Amino acid sequence: MLDRRTLVAGAMTLAAFGTCAQAQDYKASYPELVFAKVPDENASGTTDRWTPFVDYLSRQLGVKVTLRIANDYAAVVEGQRAGNIHIAMYGPASYARAYVTGAKIEPFAIEVSGDGTKGYYSVLYVKADTPYKDLKDLAGKNLCLVDPNSTSGNNVPRYAMNKMGIDPETFFSKIVYAGSHENAVIGVQQGTCDAAFNWWNDEKESNLLRMARKNMAKAEDFRIIFKSDLIVNSPMAYLTTLPESLKAALRNAVLNVATNDPAAFNAIYEGKQLPFVAVTHKEYEPVVELIKFVDELRKKKRAS
Template structure:
């Protein structure tokens, strides 16, 4: 009798587990594949090389193909999620905030922790190392390279933090140029197209500049930081709000476990400079939303 009861209990448990597993995979009938998009922090080939191993890892963990979409600009990622064509996206805090403020139904779920334990990064303004400029005030009337109106470190943060020290970007600089990507901004500065360029910076050994140096594109000693912002919120990964709860849970789980399950793919995302993924919610970006609203209001007053 004991063996029969045990057999029945075990059978019920197995059936329950099977039913739960089947329910958890129900989303696969709707989502035969998922699309993952990244804002253009670097050129297209750089994005592809950096994210390809991670796409393979996500495809394996989720059980459906995850395809990388390389966007031409920040707006393309925002509009792709608005249309429901991009299920997962990597944003900067500003582009995420813009998407949220303009009605895109999305939820941030993770960002990265830096190797020093901090979460977040900075906006800096670079000049050429051999330039005569010693202080940000020396750049009055000069040309600045901004990345994209939806970039945090490359547009919104420098405007916001310059305003905090009494400098209005539009009247202070003689001209501004939209470079389209962080790499393009550094290249424009290197070639003399602009006198200074806004960019992102985690530390002296982890920045867009150091990544370009690692790829042999520029020399680190040719540039120096002349202005640095306050700490910004970490760049979020966000999925569509209307994705099935089981799919959201599976995506977040895959991200959080990536440093353990596929360290090589995880390390490739940041050249080994990030420690782990950490959960975030919209609340972590409320201050960024306020910053973007402030910058938008400033722009409207001048239009």
């Protein structure tokens, strides 16, 4: 005869078996996951920065996680649309672009700046010894942008310039898409461009300061002549089609990496940022509207 304790014990055993089976199911269905990173710095720098994190994910999830460094921002977007990139770390505009073009994705973690804010800025660099004081002093000069899908390196600058009544294609002598934030700074350093847009967190961290730590540039050689309004920080997103057990395991691993593997976390941010926290799509709705606005500007320009 079955008594209540026997039934409860049996139910608990079945529940535990079901949870275990579900976890094993994702390992069987997804023996390898692809984690992609947009090329905001050179490939070797991105590899050094993110490989310890990817190795950590492999250990936590119990499956192989492969790091893919895209050639450009669009490659990450297309990879997620095709379902070939399971997890991606990119700027807000790249996430928004993937979302509006039909990628089945969901943001689940967001970067936190060293001062505790969940935002950063687009800034415009010029050489420190030049006379330029603001953006309007650059009429007829050459401008370095980063990538069409870069938030701080293209979309926010174009939005800001539109508000100032500036049409970049006619205002500047030449616009160069440098391909990465580092390359945009190097463009100014080498004289290819007179100014370059870039990302900037605070006085203690920016792409320029990272480059200075790698002896790629001297921070004192540059000066900021424009700073945008606060932009929501970069998200990490996964495919919504992944099993719930896998998504839960990913969230747990990423949100706790700073505690579980401080070395892997610090390899990414060099002690300049705080641990990831949870995020949802709602926080990125303003960025979705931003890229739609920039798209409309392009359409109007082509039609005129």
